[in-house]
Amino acid sequence: MSSETGKILTTDGIPLEESLKQAEKKNKIKAFLLVAPLLLFLIITYMIPIGDMFSRSIDDKMVTNMLPKTYKAMENWDGKELPSEEVFEAFYLDYKILVKNKTAGKLQTQLNYEKNGFKSVLKKLARKQKKFEEGNYKEQIMKVHKRWRNVEYWRAIKRRAPSYTYSKYLKGVDMYSNEDGKIVQVSEDRRIHRILWIRTVEVAFFVTLFCFLMAYPIAHLLATLPMKYSNLLMICVLLPFWTSLLVRTASWMILLQQQGIVNDFFVWTGLVADDNRPEMMYNKTGTYVAMTQILLPFMVLPLYSVMKTISPSLMRAGKSLGATPAVAFFKVYFPLTIPGIGAGCLLVFILAIGYYITPALVGGASGTLISNQIAYHMKSTLDWSFASAMGLMLLTGVLAIYWIYNKLVGVDNIKLG
Amino acid sequence: MSKKADFVKFDKVDKSYDGKVLVVKDLNLDIEEGEFVTMLGPSGSGKTTCLMMLAGFETPTNGEIFLDNNPISNIPPHKRGIGMVFQNYALFPHMTVFENLAFPLKVRKMSQEDIEKKVDKALSMVSLGGFANRMPGQLSGGQQQRVAVARALVFDPAVVLMDEPLGALDKNLRESMQYEIKHIHESIGVTVVYVTHDQGEALTMSNRIAVFNDGKVQQLSSPDKLYEEPVNSFVAEFIGENNTFGGEVSEISNGTCKVKLEKGEIIANPISVKSVGEKTTVSIRPERALINPKDKMDNNQKGKIEEVIYHGDHTRVRLNLLGNSEFILKVPNSSQNLDIKLGNEINIGWNSHDARALDPK
Numbered sequence: 001m002s003s004e005t006g007k008i009l010t011t012d013g014i015p016l017e018e019s020l021k022q023a024e025k026k027n028k029i030k031a032f033l034l035v036a037p038l039l040l041f042l043i044i045t046y047m048i049p050i051g052d053m054f055s056r057s058i059d060d061k062m063v064t065n066m067l068p069k070t071y072k073a074m075e076n077w078d079g080k081e082l083p084s085e086e087v088f089e090a091f092y093l094d095y096k097i098l099v100k101n102k103t104a105g106k107l108q109t110q111l112n113y114e115k116n117g118f119k120s121v122l123k124k125l126a127r128k129q130k131k132f133e134e135g136n137y138k139e140q141i142m143k144v145h146k147r148w149r150n151v152e153y154w155r156a157i158k159r160r161a162p163s164y165t166y167s168k169y170l171k172g173v174d175m176y177s178n179e180d181g182k183i184v185q186v187s188e189d190r191r192i193h194r195i196l197w198i199r200t201v202e203v204a205f206f207v208t209l210f211c212f213l214m215a216y217p218i219a220h221l222l223a224t225l226p227m228k229y230s231n232l233l234m235i236c237v238l239l240p241f242w243t244s245l246l247v248r249t250a251s252w253m254i255l256l257q258q259q260g261i262v263n264d265f266f267v268w269t270g271l272v273a274d275d276n277r278p279e280m281m282y283n284k285t286g287t288y289v290a291m292t293q294i295l296l297p298f299m300v301l302p303l304y305s306v307m308k309t310i311s312p313s314l315m316r317a318g319k320s321l322g323a324t325p326a327v328a329f330f331k332v333y334f335p336l337t338i339p340g341i342g343a344g345c346l347l348v349f350i351l352a353i354g355y356y357i358t359p360a361l362v363g364g365a366s367g368t369l370i371s372n373q374i375a376y377h378m379k380s381t382l383d384w385s386f387a388s389a390m391g392l393m394l395l396t397g398v399l400a401i402y403w404i405y406n407k408l409v410g411v412d413n414i415k416l417g
Numbered sequence: 418m419s420k421k422a423d424f425v426k427f428d429k430v431d432k433s434y435d436g437k438v439l440v441v442k443d444l445n446l447d448i449e450e451g452e453f454v455t456m457l458g459p460s461g462s463g464k465t466t467c468l469m470m471l472a473g474f475e476t477p478t479n480g481e482i483f484l485d486n487n488p489i490s491n492i493p494p495h496k497r498g499i500g501m502v503f504q505n506y507a508l509f510p511h512m513t514v515f516e517n518l519a520f521p522l523k524v525r526k527m528s529q530e531d532i533e534k535k536v537d538k539a540l541s542m543v544s545l546g547g548f549a550n551r552m553p554g555q556l557s558g559g560q561q562q563r564v565a566v567a568r569a570l571v572f573d574p575a576v577v578l579m580d581e582p583l584g585a586l587d588k589n590l591r592e593s594m595q596y597e598i599k600h601i602h603e604s605i606g607v608t609v610v611y612v613t614h615d616q617g618e619a620l621t622m623s624n625r626i627a628v629f630n631d632g633k634v635q636q637l638s639s640p641d642k643l644y645e646e647p648v649n650s651f652v653a654e655f656i657g658e659n660n661t662f663g664g665e666v667s668e669i670s671n672g673t674c675k676v677k678l679e680k681g682e683i684i685a686n687p688i689s690v691k692s693v694g695e696k697t698t699v700s701i702r703p704e705r706a707l708i709n710p711k712d713k714m715d716n717n718q719k720g721k722i723e724e725v726i727y728h729g730d731h732t733r734v735r736l737n738l739l740g741n742s743e744f745i746l747k748v749p750n751s752s753q754n755l756d757i758k759l760g761n762e763i764n765i766g767w768n769s770h771d772a773r774a775l776d777p778k
Contacts, residue, residue, distance in 0.1 A: 311505060311507060313503045313504070313505060313507040314507050314509060316472075316474055316494070316501075316503070316507070317501065317503055317507035317508075317509070318509075318520070319473075319474075319493075319494040319495045320472055320473075320494055320495070320497075320499060320500065320501040320569075320578075321495075321500075321520055321521035321524065321568065321569075321572070322495050322496075322498070322521050322524045322525055322572065323495055323520070323521075323524045324495055324524075325493075325495070327524055328495070331520070332509055335511045336510065336511055
């Protein structure tokens with residue numbers, strides 16, 4: 001019998017576990033095949049691009065590949081005094097090839113990032129190196145420019161030795177690693193990214209708040225009105241959803257501009273003077289108004305789906321037990337809507353923090369967000385590695401928010417509908 | 418302590434939701450202090466609306482409701498001090514049992530010590546002593562129901578309203594909860610207004626039952642009177658089982674009348690008929706008609722057995738009697754009634770007192 005092994009057997013004598021596995025196998029394969037296309041799609045369109053973004057953001061092979069002999073020779077150099085003849089020779093040979101291939105310009109630019117004034121030194125070397133004689137390259141190079149005697153410049157070259165760098169991430173928060181390898185802030189007048197990060201979080205926070213304040217009563221109405229009215233209201237909520245994002249943003253531009261409908265109305269009611277029309281667009285106000293309207297459905301829907309499940313008799317019970325309507329609302333109704341609030345806020349906040357089109361169109365200078373900066377580096381400066389780094393920082397931020405939310409509220413409590 | 422006879426008073430109350438149809442018509446109802454009154458009726462008869470008006474969730478279109486002689490139409494629900502047990506319990510799902518019970522006490526700003534004492538007492542009253550820290554979702558339907566009852570009672574309300582509280586429970590649980598609620602009522606003496614469409618529930622629990630139909634109270638009396646002496650054919654039909662004959666009064670005299678049917682004639686007790694020629698429906702309870710009666714009875718008829726249904730403790734026999742093929746008899750299962758076989762003709766007898774001539778249907 002099976003008592004020795006402790007295994008339960010089926011009537012046919014096959015161990016039960018095995019038999020069960022056999023029976024479930026087909027279903028498991030079927031289930032996997034059903035999700036396989038989606039899995040593949042996710043890997044191709046999501047995981048791989050993110051991986052590529054990450055490698056791009058830390059990639060620093062360019063200089064490494066341009067000066068292979070130099071870096072090999074530098075391996076034993078401690079960086080305290082001028083490097084040996086060996087390093088000079090290796091650098092001369094590497095640089096000679098670069099000049100020949102007409103790629104020396106890239107190296108000049110890259111090294112100039114590390115140490116200001118490197119470009120002119122390298123340019124001069126490019127001109128003079130043609131007349132170099134064989135042997136004693138240290139003397140010859142140092143003769144070209146006196147800065148070659150300065151150990152700082154050699155250190156700058158050495159700093160670019162690793163194939164990977166986190167300097168793009170530092171740049172994203174307005175910091176850099178200086179000549180001594182210390183991480184320091186950039187000078188005050190050049191700290192633009194930090195302002196953008198703070199503004200992005202601020203805009204996302206307030207948009208979430210405004211969305212919540214507006215969506216809560218709407219969702220409550222939707223959940224409590226009789227069917228024929230609530231359907232109509234639901235269509236009103238969803239109607240903007242079905243309109244193109246660009247069209248909606250453009251219509252906000254028509255409404256909010258200085259000669260726009262809203263301003264005309266203010267002037268007509270005498271609220272503002274005709275020659276003193278407030279600017280409601282191309283600044284933060286425009287971003288707030290347009291983004292709140294566009295993201296509102298993402299708050300209404302999760303709230304509605306949660307409120308729909310709350311029995312109206314709970315509020316009645318609260319009142320019949322002696323609670324004023326306000327107390328009944330805050331003690332009974334409100335706590336029960338928290339899963340919906342959590343879901344809606346998380347959704348809106350995450351969408352808002354990476355929003356691009358609306359701030360780009362109505363934001364102006366003071367209303368642009370970090371995503372606009374990323375797009376700028378993608379399209380204009382072509383510094384893709386920096387754009388990737390900022391994109392990843394944004395992604396990390398979103399994941400961090402998600403994690404904090406999970407700790408505070410618990411993701412299980414989210415109800416998206 | 419003298420009990421007030423009109424502790425709760427509905428005075429000429431009308432209610433309409435749409436301005437076209439009256440859901441409650443000219444309702445006058447006095448409920449004594451400490452009484453258990455049930456509003457019984459089919460769905461749509463206005464009983465729940467009455468309860469909601471009393472609780473304050475609906476306002477009367479006309480008339481006034483008095484609680485302890487004070488008009489309450491303009492008092493919001495949370496100031497009425499009326500406890501309520503809802504159909505689906507309406508326990509607060511995000512609070513423990515203790516917090517649910519403490520809720521009415523907390524909003525009344527009682528001290529923590531008093532709250533704990535009262536909650537403990539209320540929980541032990543419904544025998545849920547060890548359940549204070551459970552969430553409602555972890556309780557069975559019957560336990561949730563008890564928590565709901567305890568919560569409605571914990572703040573010592575003058576009146577407790579119950580809106581079909583046992584509707585969601587299974588049959589056995591429902592019966593035991595009926596007794597439990599009845600005992601709680603007896604032990605604390607609170608006034609209870611109970612709404613149900615289940616007549617069995619109403620008959621077991623109540624001091625008095627108000628039978629609702631079509632927005633009106635058809636009859637308000639004690640359970641036994643309601644069953645034995647229904648005042649109209651709706652009540653007779655609604656409460657318990659009922660055999661009816663439709664006919665016309667052909668003769669009326671001291672306490673009895675003769676009713677002429679399509680086939681034959683029976684002697685009946687004139688309840689709502691006054692004169693000869695009136696149309697009437699005669700109602701006879703199935704257990705009041707006997708087979709081969711030993712005692713002399715003033716109605717004796719022959720009927721043919723059309724169906725026999727075995728019910729364990731009794732057998733139901735469907736007869737064709739005086740043209741009524743739906744005449745039901747309840748026969749206790751004993752060795753006496755052996756000739757109950759399909760197709761047999763048997764003698765049936767009943768007293769004219771039990772055949773109540775009511776309004777025509």
